Amino acid sequence: MFIPHTDKERQAMLRTIGKDSIKDLFADIPESKRFPVLDLPEGISEMEAYKQMSMLASANNSCDEMISFLGAGAYHHYIPAAVDLLLLRGDFFTAYTPYQPEISQGTLQAIFEFQSLIANLTGMEVSNASHYDGATAAAETCISSYYHFRKKRANIIISPFIHPHYIETIKTYLQAIKEIEIRIPDISKPVDFKDSIRQLVDKNTALVMVQYPDFLGNILDYSSVSSFVHENGALFATVVYPMALGILKSPADMDADFIIGEGQSLGLPLNFGGPYLGFFTTRRELIRKISGRIVGETEDEDGKRGYVLTLTAREQHIRRGKATSNICTNQGLNALAVSIYLSLLGKKGLKEVAYQCYQKAHYTASQIERINGYKVLNEQDFFNEFVIQCPSDVMEIQNNLLEKGIIAGYNLESDYPTRKNQLLIAATEQNTREDIDFFVNSLREVTIV
Amino acid sequence: MNTPKDFKFNKTDEWVKVDGNSAKIGISDFAQNQLSDIVYIEFNKEAGESVEKGQILSTIESVKAAADVNSPISGMVLEVNESLSDTPEVLNEDPYENGWLYKVEFNNPSELDDLFDAKGYDEFCESRH
Numbered sequence: 001m002f003i004p005h006t007d008k009e010r011q012a013m014l015r016t017i018g019k020d021s022i023k024d025l026f027a028d029i030p031e032s033k034r035f036p037v038l039d040l041p042e043g044i045s046e047m048e049a050y051k052q053m054s055m056l057a058s059a060n061n062s063c064d065e066m067i068s069f070l071g072a073g074a075y076h077h078y079i080p081a082a083v084d085l086l087l088l089r090g091d092f093f094t095a096y097t098p099y100q101p102e103i104s105q106g107t108l109q110a111i112f113e114f115q116s117l118i119a120n121l122t123g124m125e126v127s128n129a130s131h132y133d134g135a136t137a138a139a140e141t142c143i144s145s146y147y148h149f150r151k152k153r154a155n156i157i158i159s160p161f162i163h164p165h166y167i168e169t170i171k172t173y174l175q176a177i178k179e180i181e182i183r184i185p186d187i188s189k190p191v192d193f194k195d196s197i198r199q200l201v202d203k204n205t206a207l208v209m210v211q212y213p214d215f216l217g218n219i220l221d222y223s224s225v226s227s228f229v230h231e232n233g234a235l236f237a238t239v240v241y242p243m244a245l246g247i248l249k250s251p252a253d254m255d256a257d258f259i260i261g262e263g264q265s266l267g268l269p270l271n272f273g274g275p276y277l278g279f280f281t282t283r284r285e286l287i288r289k290i291s292g293r294i295v296g297e298t299e300d301e302d303g304k305r306g307y308v309l310t311l312t313a314r315e316q317h318i319r320r321g322k323a324t325s326n327i328c329t330n331q332g333l334n335a336l337a338v339s340i341y342l343s344l345l346g347k348k349g350l351k352e353v354a355y356q357c358y359q360k361a362h363y364t365a366s367q368i369e370r371i372n373g374y375k376v377l378n379e380q381d382f383f384n385e386f387v388i389q390c391p392s393d394v395m396e397i398q399n400n401l402l403e404k405g406i407i408a409g410y411n412l413e414s415d416y417p418t419r420k421n422q423l424l425i426a427a428t429e430q431n432t433r434e435d436i437d438f439f440v441n442s443l444r445e446v447t448i449v
Numbered sequence: 450m451n452t453p454k455d456f457k458f459n460k461t462d463e464w465v466k467v468d469g470n471s472a473k474i475g476i477s478d479f480a481q482n483q484l485s486d487i488v489y490i491e492f493n494k495e496a497g498e499s500v501e502k503g504q505i506l507s508t509i510e511s512v513k514a515a516a517d518v519n520s521p522i523s524g525m526v527l528e529v530n531e532s533l534s535d536t537p538e539v540l541n542e543d544p545y546e547n548g549w550l551y552k553v554e555f556n557n558p559s560e561l562d563d564l565f566d567a568k569g570y571d572e573f574c575e576s577r578h
Contacts, residue, residue, distance in 0.1 A: 150493055288489060288491075313489060313510035313511065313512065313515065314510075318510065318512075319510065319515040322508055323515075
């Protein structure tokens with residue numbers, strides 16, 4: 001093994017930090033937990049391992065053999081075969097940017113194209129090179145806004161109709177910054193958010209964050225919220241489902257300062273929940289306060305086009321303890337997949353997919369409403385996702401449909417305790433008319449009223 | 450090294466130029482040279498805000514480091530040289546004239562006695578080479 005430090009160097013480092021031995025560095029971990037004996041079987045051959053893993057994998061059901069109406073943040077869209085074909089080329093197939101990044105012009109150009117595509121899709125001036133996922137992008141937005149106001153505004157107001165996992169991630173991230181207070185208005189209807197923030201926003205508010213369409217699928221125009229937030233000197237952020245921007249007006253038109261979201265729907269498989277990709281966009285004015293890397297286009301001394309990592313002084317290798325975030329990485333390969341996907345679809349293709357999602361969800365909703373005892377609860381127009389009230393135990397309904405090969409949406413009670421027997425149903429271009437009719441008929445069959 | 454005689458200097462490489470009750474504050478030629486190309490200046494104080502000796506006035510980013518500007522004196526901020534936000538390179542080119550960061554009305558003249566004069570500062574810089 002390559003060990004770069006000599007004993008003498010290690011002693012010098014220990015002296016500097018005032019420790020006697022390397023063992024002292026682990027003092028926080030109880031002695032009994034330091035070298036646990038792992039209950040692992042003997043090693044096996046590759047062939048045996050392959051068989052064993054295949055057997056385990058075959059116990060799973062995937063969206064290839066099931067009919068899925070499950071969304072809630074991750075969506076089953078079709079990925080053209082060309083995405084994988086290009087993505088898996090050896091030239092691109094590494095997760096890392098070299099330590100001298102400019103040596104990899106191809107990698108940097110791919111990231112630059114990703115940034116351009118995302119900036120175009122959202123209508124924003126600046127996009128970074130991506131984050132781990134939509135939830136971390138949302139958390140980084142909170143941190144950026146706090147530092148934008150030089151820590152002088154410490155309240156962050158979040159709509160309860162942002163993805164519940166995002167809210168959890170934001171809370172986890174912000175634990176480390178004790179001064180920040182997260183406020184979530186206690187409302188049961190998404191439309192009431194507009195009124196509730198009037199009471200919550202004050203001179204200490206750094207950021208107000210909403211989701212569009214919201215977690216329950218509603219398309220709300222936040223223009224008035226945004227202008228109220230700005231009148232009070234705070235920043236306004238919107239989490240978006242990027243596919244929806246194929247047909248919906250972008251929150252950039254609502255004057256959003258940040259548009260962030262989950263990029264999975266743009267060419268990444270469901271993958272059991274990850275790895276995904278967070279995208280992060282903002283206005284030029286805020287660029288010094290954002291985390292993550294940014295690739296810029298420039299010219300070399302011969303006037304030839306080239307790409308560089310830019311504004312790196314923000315990042316921790318230069319700002320060190322003064323950096324506002326410890327994120328210095330991006331989801332390179334996934335960003336490339338998104339770039340390929342968006343390039344293949346083009347403006348027209350993206351619009352077509354978004355249109356199909358919208359239409360199929362609305363057809364599904366109208367059919368479900370015709371079943372005795374069922375009701376669609378959305379009071380606003382929705383994109384490809386909506387909430388239904390079921391007349392009987394929702395888990396029983398889900399289990400019965402599962403036996404018919406249908407994944408019947410997301411049970412909202414786990415996140416919103418008052419929403420009993422409510423399902424969040426999503427449709428995408430992958431749900432055929434036959435799938436939808438089969439789902440609706442099955443729902444009718446399994447419901448005992 | 451270019452060290453003007455009528456300036457006073459802090460141990461953390463800020464300069465002070467006194468003019469009546471107020472003083473301009475900037476960073477020394479030594480500091481800008483150590484930082485190399487300066488690309489961004491963040492101003493933490495606005496005109497009208499009070500400042501204590503030792504408080505962070507600015508953070509300066511260069512292509513290789515970020516450094517805090519600590520206030521060498523206490524008082525009230527009169528002016529901020531915000532034009533530097535668009536032209537941070539002025540800090541490299543002209544640290545003692547156009548590169549001033551803040552103008553502060555000081556309330557404790559005795560704090561000035563703690564600072565180096567030009568000769569003392571030159572010696573201090575020399576000792577760090």
